[in-house]
Amino acid sequence: MDIAIINTWLITFEGKGLGIIQNGGIGVENEKISFVGKMEDFNSYKKADLIIEGNNTHVTMPGLINGHTHSALTLCRGTANDLPEIEYIPKGLGIFASHLKAEDIILGTKLAVLEGLKTGTTTFTEYGIGLLDIVKKVFLPFKARVVATEMISELNFNEEKKPNELYTFYKYLGTNAFKRAIRLYKEFKNNDLISVMYGPNALDMVSMEMIKNVKNQAAVDGTKIHMHIAQGGRERVQITKRYGKNMTAIKLLKKNGLLDPRLIAAHIHDTTEAEREQLVKKGVKMVGCPSSISKIDGMIPPLASYIKLGGNAALGTDEAPGTGHHNLFNEIKMASILSKVAFKDPTAMPPWESMKLATISGANVLGLGTEIGSLSVGKNADIITINLHHAHLTPIIHKPFINLIANLVYSSKGNEVDNVIIAGKPIIIHGKFREIDEDLIVNKANKRAQDLFENISEDWEKAGSKMVSYHKQGYI
Numbered sequence: 456m457d458i459a460i461i462n463t464w465l466i467t468f469e470g471k472g473l474g475i476i477q478n479g480g481i482g483v484e485n486e487k488i489s490f491v492g493k494m495e496d497f498n499s500y501k502k503a504d505l506i507i508e509g510n511n512t513h514v515t516m517p518g519l520i521n522g523h524t525h526s527a528l529t530l531c532r533g534t535a536n537d538l539p540e541i542e543y544i545p546k547g548l549g550i551f552a553s554h555l556k557a558e559d560i561i562l563g564t565k566l567a568v569l570e571g572l573k574t575g576t577t578t579f580t581e582y583g584i585g586l587l588d589i590v591k592k593v594f595l596p597f598k599a600r601v602v603a604t605e606m607i608s609e610l611n612f613n614e615e616k617k618p619n620e621l622y623t624f625y626k627y628l629g630t631n632a633f634k635r636a637i638r639l640y641k642e643f644k645n646n647d648l649i650s651v652m653y654g655p656n657a658l659d660m661v662s663m664e665m666i667k668n669v670k671n672q673a674a675v676d677g678t679k680i681h682m683h684i685a686q687g688g689r690e691r692v693q694i695t696k697r698y699g700k701n702m703t704a705i706k707l708l709k710k711n712g713l714l715d716p717r718l719i720a721a722h723i724h725d726t727t728e729a730e731r732e733q734l735v736k737k738g739v740k741m742v743g744c745p746s747s748i749s750k751i752d753g754m755i756p757p758l759a760s761y762i763k764l765g766g767n768a769a770l771g772t773d774e775a776p777g778t779g780h781h782n783l784f785n786e787i788k789m790a791s792i793l794s795k796v797a798f799k800d801p802t803a804m805p806p807w808e809s810m811k812l813a814t815i816s817g818a819n820v821l822g823l824g825t826e827i828g829s830l831s832v833g834k835n836a837d838i839i840t841i842n843l844h845h846a847h848l849t850p851i852i853h854k855p856f857i858n859l860i861a862n863l864v865y866s867s868k869g870n871e872v873d874n875v876i877i878a879g880k881p882i883i884i885h886g887k888f889r890e891i892d893e894d895l896i897v898n899k900a901n902k903r904a905q906d907l908f909e910n911i912s913e914d915w916e917k918a919g920s921k922m923v924s925y926h927k928q929g930y931i
């Protein structure tokens with residue numbers, strides 16, 4: 456046995472409820488889980504190369520699954536806050552993001568993955584441009600599991616766009632991105648730690664012809680399609696201008712035969728209940744990013760509605776400038792709390808539902824449900840432990856019922872995670888990275904962002920966003 460975690464609470468996400476086991480143990484051998492159960496049945500742990508003692512003050516659970524993230528933008532954290540949605544990109548984030556060079560994208564991704572790992576994420580669904588390089592320079596050396604999605608877009612992001620004018624599609628941009636996506640798939644199709652999806656960005660950013668090409672390729676390669684869908688005002692204006700007055704994102708996808716179980720729909724906050732019902736019926740999966748959508752759009756992703764309709768959903772952190780973080784414990788909490796607000800119902804999205812979004816349900820959305828997302832013998836050993844010995848997680852009671860899940864969802868901050876194992880490899884042990892130099896990355900990121908943004912004051916002030924007025928008033 457390679458690793459044994461002993462004397463721990465287990466949340467297995469298998470069987471009844473969340474499959475909680477008190478005073479349990481878990482064994483890891485050859486990248487897989489080799490034992491899960493009560494300590495009284497786990498004598499073989501003594502032969503393990505590495506034994507992690509839980510002292511029954513720890514909980515052990517599957518590593519968290521981030522279903523949608525753009526880590527590349529993490530060097531722009533904190534640059535676009537409290538802005539009207541219409542200003543967010545052109546007058547806020549876009550001004551900073553346009554200065555990022557290839558090496559800044561690598562550094563930003565490292566920062567995001569570092570934060571994710573520290574707060575218990577073991578699978579990152581990364582959506583961006585130039586994923587081949589990013590996977591080779593960040594995810595492979597960090598030994599993190601990634602679902603890599605090359606963004607396929609036909610927009611020239613450097614071209615100024617007026618919200619009420621139809622965007623121009625440039626076919627060659629889409630073709631080049633599609634080629635990069637196919638190359639990414641071919642490079643990693645046999646890699647256990649890396650999966651690839653195809654990512655036509657959104658209905659207002661890529662032509663229907665290209666989306667259909669992508670769909671055909673996904674069917675040949677047996678991959679999923681990951682797309683931003685029904686994101687609100689900007690997209691709706693473009694869809695009606697291009698495809699007709701009464702057209703919506705869901706109607707358009709349906710008309711073109713694009714609603715099927717291969718499709719993962721990110722966001723979908725601009726949908727009706729009837730449209731969501733159609734998505735669920737067709738087996739479309741959903742990813743919701745509660746912090747990002749509430750903070751950028753002032754809306755709540757319809758996660759609770761999707762689950763209620765019988766759909767499958769995952770959670771994502773989206774991008775740090777929007778969300779503020781890549782900490783899934785925060786998203787789990789936000790999913791529960793915001794759903795209660797959306798439904799005006801304190802029983803909406805109970806903590807066990809939001810926990811499932813970031814574990815077994817998230818794994819099912821990504822098509823990885825037989826490999827990760829729960830603690831079960833034979834599954835990949837993606838495991839985290841959480842130290843419960845903190846004032847804010849105390850007390851843990853088990854009579855008359857177990858308050859563990861509620862405390863983890865409503866009270867944890869993510870920094871209680873103290874061991875992280877991915878595919879049987881110890882990444883963080885007793886709170887310390889085994890191979891990654893955390894300080895070096897944090898120091899480098901601070902210095903680089905300060906240098907990078909030092910000379911953009913004039914452009915930023917000229918853009919005249921609401922943030923400029925906050926700055927003039929001395930708030931930021």
Ligand SMILES: [Zn+2]
Pocket residue numbers: 523525582683721773
């Ligand atoms: Zn996104």
